[in-house]
Amino acid sequence: MEPAVLRDDMVDGLTSPPKEVLSNEAVALAMRDVSRHEFLEEERVAYADREHETLGTRVLAPSTVARLFDTLSIEDGDSVLIVGAGVGYTAAVAAELTDETNVHAIDIARPLVGLARENLARAGYNGVLVDRRDGASGLPEYAPFDRILLEAAAVEPPRALLDQLAEDGRLVFPCGTQRQRLVSVSPGDKRREFGIVSFDPLLVDGEQAGAVERNRTEREDRERARKRLESRAGWEREWIEWDRRVESGPN
Template identity: 55%
Template structure:
């Protein structure tokens, strides 16, 4: 079947009132334009336009519904300069390029093989002008800052302060916040007058959550040494192991000893 027809069907299902994930004309048109089959693994071509995700080289090709949710929350405007942290296979940067222009979209990923794949996919799909570089996502891309919009496709307890500082004064950062339980949130920089009145617990002092968009489930934001191929790459598993080790040494209550009441 014609991929354009499949894309139309995909977006129509996301616009339907049962999901209502696509609400803006810009997001709708961009999703209908970008050939998603250029970004999914070769053995998943037939399901490229189904609402499902795929695993590829230690990263995840986000489902169309997840991409729609991220883009609606990001709320980009014409000619916005955008940074995507977590380039993945390049699909989200491509959709953003269809909205604001290739030269306005920048993406970083900590895994070099993922960066190569994203560049190749973007070129193949007709969006070779998107800049993709291998970086620690928490460091952002200071050479091209400030950005009007920053999208982080990985979770953290609070927004990395470096990324917040790379926003324009009226910029917007969207990312999943939390550990095991995550909520998609939009973050803006605080002005000095806002600092004392902010009540968003867990958010960096120079940022404030301005909107939340429901529960999500993303992999944690990786730092150097945790990317695919490194000895430690799953921060959650590492934290679980360390917690278990500490907990084993801090028994309390009835766990401390068995009291022989009959013998007293």
């Protein structure tokens, strides 16, 4: 069967009962236009509503992609940052909703960055910029962004990403650990929830697949530093506390 027919069937299944997860006409049109099979190894199952795994990353099911973009609500001309480029499919959908040169995608895994670039070029989206970055740091040199999509779970959105939002921008991300909800955040901490989702956690540099070693998270670093301080006694502790008082200056 022709890919265009398969794409139409895929989108029709997302917009009609029993799924009905896609109501935004612009997103529906974008998903009809993007050749999803260019981003997956198994072309025959590319349009099935199921997840895939490539190079250690999860390729989102079409229904999940639809929910993300329904919530993101990209408008023509918006500058967009995709955090978690993966295989490049979501960046391609974003490119159909705005000018492709306004779409920027980053990923912490270098092999995925190369794969996303190849897939996007093959599918006809050469204008999308894909770079290797720590997702929590964003892409400040291209900020501000009207829309930021974080395709990884976090308890709170990274401060750097919030700082890179435009004045009327919107950040969409899975919020939580075991039990996650899709959340949109706008400047001023205006939040809305859009139902339950399940995503892998946001990684820091060193935790990605293929890394030489797995770094501790920043939270773990702080906890270990505090435990080391609390374990010290006598002159060592007094000296550390004296240094801190000197650095902070008089009260």
